[in-house]
Amino acid sequence: MIALLLRDLRLAIRAGGGFGLGLAFFLIVTVLVPFGVGPEGGTLAKIAPGILWVGALLACLLSLDRIFALDFEDGSLDLLATAPIPLEAVVTMKAAAHWLTTGLPLVVAAPVFGVLLNLQGEGFFWLTVSLALGTPALSVIGTFGAALTVGLKRGGLLLSLLVLPLYVPTLIFGAETVRRGTEGMETGAPLMLLAGITAASVALLPFASAAAIRVNLR
Amino acid sequence: MSIWEYANPKKFMQTSAWALPWVTGLAVVALVGGLIWGFFFTPDDYKQGSTVKIIYIHVPSAMMAINAWVMMLVASLIWIIRRHHVSALAAKAAAPIGMTMTLIALFTGAIWGQPMWGTWWAWDPRLTSFLILFLFYLGYIALWEAIDDPDTAADLTSVLCLVGSVFALLSRYAVNFWNQGLHQEASLSMDAEENVADVFWYPLLVCIAGFVLLFVTLVLIRTRTEIRSRRLKALEARERMA
Amino acid sequence: MNAHLTVTDLAIRRGGIPVLEGVSFTLQPGRALVLRGPNGVGKTTLLRTLAGLQPPLAGTISMPPDAIAYSGHADGLKATLSVTENLSFWAAIYGTGGFAPVLEAMNLEALQGRLAGSLSAGQKRRLGLARLLVSGRPIWMLDEPTVSLDAASVALFAQAVRAHLAGGGAALMATHIDLGIAEAEVLDLAPFKARPSTAGGNAGGRGREFDEAFA
Numbered sequence: 001m002i003a004l005l006l007r008d009l010r011l012a013i014r015a016g017g018g019f020g021l022g023l024a025f026f027l028i029v030t031v032l033v034p035f036g037v038g039p040e041g042g043t044l045a046k047i048a049p050g051i052l053w054v055g056a057l058l059a060c061l062l063s064l065d066r067i068f069a070l071d072f073e074d075g076s077l078d079l080l081a082t083a084p085i086p087l088e089a090v091v092t093m094k095a096a097a098h099w100l101t102t103g104l105p106l107v108v109a110a111p112v113f114g115v116l117l118n119l120q121g122e123g124f125f126w127l128t129v130s131l132a133l134g135t136p137a138l139s140v141i142g143t144f145g146a147a148l149t150v151g152l153k154r155g156g157l158l159l160s161l162l163v164l165p166l167y168v169p170t171l172i173f174g175a176e177t178v179r180r181g182t183e184g185m186e187t188g189a190p191l192m193l194l195a196g197i198t199a200a201s202v203a204l205l206p207f208a209s210a211a212a213i214r215v216n217l218r
Numbered sequence: 219m220s221i222w223e224y225a226n227p228k229k230f231m232q233t234s235a236w237a238l239p240w241v242t243g244l245a246v247v248a249l250v251g252g253l254i255w256g257f258f259f260t261p262d263d264y265k266q267g268s269t270v271k272i273i274y275i276h277v278p279s280a281m282m283a284i285n286a287w288v289m290m291l292v293a294s295l296i297w298i299i300r301r302h303h304v305s306a307l308a309a310k311a312a313a314p315i316g317m318t319m320t321l322i323a324l325f326t327g328a329i330w331g332q333p334m335w336g337t338w339w340a341w342d343p344r345l346t347s348f349l350i351l352f353l354f355y356l357g358y359i360a361l362w363e364a365i366d367d368p369d370t371a372a373d374l375t376s377v378l379c380l381v382g383s384v385f386a387l388l389s390r391y392a393v394n395f396w397n398q399g400l401h402q403e404a405s406l407s408m409d410a411e412e413n414v415a416d417v418f419w420y421p422l423l424v425c426i427a428g429f430v431l432l433f434v435t436l437v438l439i440r441t442r443t444e445i446r447s448r449r450l451k452a453l454e455a456r457e458r459m460a
Numbered sequence: 461m462n463a464h465l466t467v468t469d470l471a472i473r474r475g476g477i478p479v480l481e482g483v484s485f486t487l488q489p490g491r492a493l494v495l496r497g498p499n500g501v502g503k504t505t506l507l508r509t510l511a512g513l514q515p516p517l518a519g520t521i522s523m524p525p526d527a528i529a530y531s532g533h534a535d536g537l538k539a540t541l542s543v544t545e546n547l548s549f550w551a552a553i554y555g556t557g558g559f560a561p562v563l564e565a566m567n568l569e570a571l572q573g574r575l576a577g578s579l580s581a582g583q584k585r586r587l588g589l590a591r592l593l594v595s596g597r598p599i600w601m602l603d604e605p606t607v608s609l610d611a612a613s614v615a616l617f618a619q620a621v622r623a624h625l626a627g628g629g630a631a632l633m634a635t636h637i638d639l640g641i642a643e644a645e646v647l648d649l650a651p652f653k654a655r656p657s658t659a660g661g662n663a664g665g666r667g668r669e670f671d672e673a674f675a
Contacts, residue, residue, distance in 0.1 A: 003552030007541070014540035075534025079591075082511050082530045083553045144381065148361065148374050158357075158364050162378065165353040166385045169392040176396060190395070197388065208381050215373040218514030367475055455477045
């Protein structure tokens with residue numbers, strides 16, 4: 001299982017893209033927003049938590065279709081499905097690799113981008129914490145979407161359509177945590193709920209994803 | 219004889235052919251009766267005037283929007299557990315109807331909301347939840363359309379429906395948490411006196427019955443169409459093999 | 461290792477349509493079975509069904525658990541990983557140790573450090589087959605294993621199969637060319653082609669897996 005994770009990480013680094021693309025996209029979204037809403041610091045500070053969360057979410061979405069597509073094309077997925085490790089574990093490792101190459105860099109970079117959007121005071125701390133807790137859920141939910149669409153020719157757009165509604169609760173609780181944190185309010189409740197969604201998704205969704213892959217391979 | 223007999227396509231076709239005219243007739247009677255009663259024979263509300271009468275479309279369609287999804291969930295579970303084709307096809311047939319009901323609820327809500335709240339749209343929890351429900355319908359239907367093999371499509375959409383149901387509930391809760399809104403509390407409960415006066419309550423019940431019957435009628439028709447199209451494919455396949 | 465495979469009255473489908481039915485055979489340890497038949501008869505589908513990638517329509521497959529190493533049309537190689545990295549990954553997945561003897565058996569030693577993407581088609585195929593040796597599984601299921609191999613490589617491959625059989629393994633191959641393996645029997649799949657009349661045999665009652673229930 002660890003071998004699978006290492007292989008995926010190695011592939012992501014060798015092929016470039018993996019780390020860079022999501023981050024670059026996140027940066028561009030962050031840069032474009034002030035052009036859209038104006039440079040006024042107060043406005044930016046007010047919308048920064050939401051924009052940063054939406055940006056991170058879209059950056060996550062960008063690389064989802066690569067999770068299984070390459071392995072499906074070159075036959076690795078067939079071979080992994082007949083290998084001694086359970087498909088649920090394969091799916092979990094795939095999600096973990098996606099998080100390490102996409103989610104984790106976003107968590108690290110988000111505070112820096114927060115400066116660009118005039119994020120205030122406590123916000124930096126809560127942004128990092130909420131993203132660290134929430135992005136694993138984004139990867140796991142996204143892996144489920146990727147598993148549903150793995151065999152399809154034009155899966156990319158459909159994947160977004162399927163995954164985005166599933167992202168709603170994570171986004172709400174994540175952005176709410178940062179917003180409350182910025183305003184110096186209690187953040188316990190949304191943070192707990194966010195952690196709950198992540199824990200439940202990580203625990204349960206791999207079964208659904210593995211089932212979807214089995215259906216798609218037959 | 220068990221209820222699973224109806225999972226046989228032929229049996230389902232026979233029974234539904236017999237039931238369809240009756241259900242259709244009842245739906246028409248209930249809808250026409252309920253709507254005429256509601257629109258022309260109930261007094262105007264002392265605050266809301268005649269705009270309140272949109273309730274006879276708004277409330278039943280909103281109820282059916284949710285009920286259709288629940289029906290799809292049940293049908294998906296039956297497909298996953300017992301693998302009855304008719305069940306999967308019924309879920310497929312119900313989706314566009316549920317989506318249309320969601321749209322009707324959203325539009326009539328906007329038309330009602332404009333004079334009442336002074337805005338077509340507000341990010342109120344109820345409204346937002348329905349918008350999210352609409353997105354779920356959209357994804358579900360798109361997935362059915364995208365997959366060629368009918369059994370694969372049935373399997374994958376069933377899994378999506380299951381997972382989607384959980385996330386739709388979560389979203390409902392999250393949206394409540396996110397914004398307490400201006401929508402009034404549910405207009406209906408068993409304790410009718412607390413909510414809507416009797417004069418509005420009875421025609422509303424008839425309209426709801428009408429919408430339920432309309433839903434059943436449309437699902438039956440669409441399921442029959444799906445079965446026929448599968449039958450066509452099966453016959454073509456048989457010809458190819460021969 | 462136990463490489464005993466028994467297939468009884470198997471029916472399989474492709475894209476919802478039955479392609480083969482009544483397939484029965486036994487594969488003993490130390491033996492090889494070559495599947496023959498025209499294109500589209502269902503060789504690949506049969507192998508995928510036996511490998512557990514899709515459920516059979518009817519019939520039984522009995523074999524020891526975790527016995528099969530499957531090799532499809534694609535080799536499952538990663539172009540940006542080296543030959544060694546590709547092999548050591550599969551060795552780790554199958555929980556088997558050294559792959560040095562495998563490199564030697566498949567004549568890949570000289571290519572060890574090369575990226576799989578820079579190999580020729582035949583070299584890639586050899587690497588894909590090396591994965592079978594690494595898997596340590598007793599029953600090999602090979603779908604057109606000799607595609608894009610030159611004569612020398614085919615001989616090398618036949619030698620590897622023979623060594624596998626001699627070690628008590630078994631092999632099931634879909635191939636058109638004669639590998640010169642004495643232990644191999646041939647199974648022609650053409651007589652097992654599914655007929656529409658019998659395909660709907662279980663259409664009554666709950667109308668199970670096949671669309672025939674709708675007809």
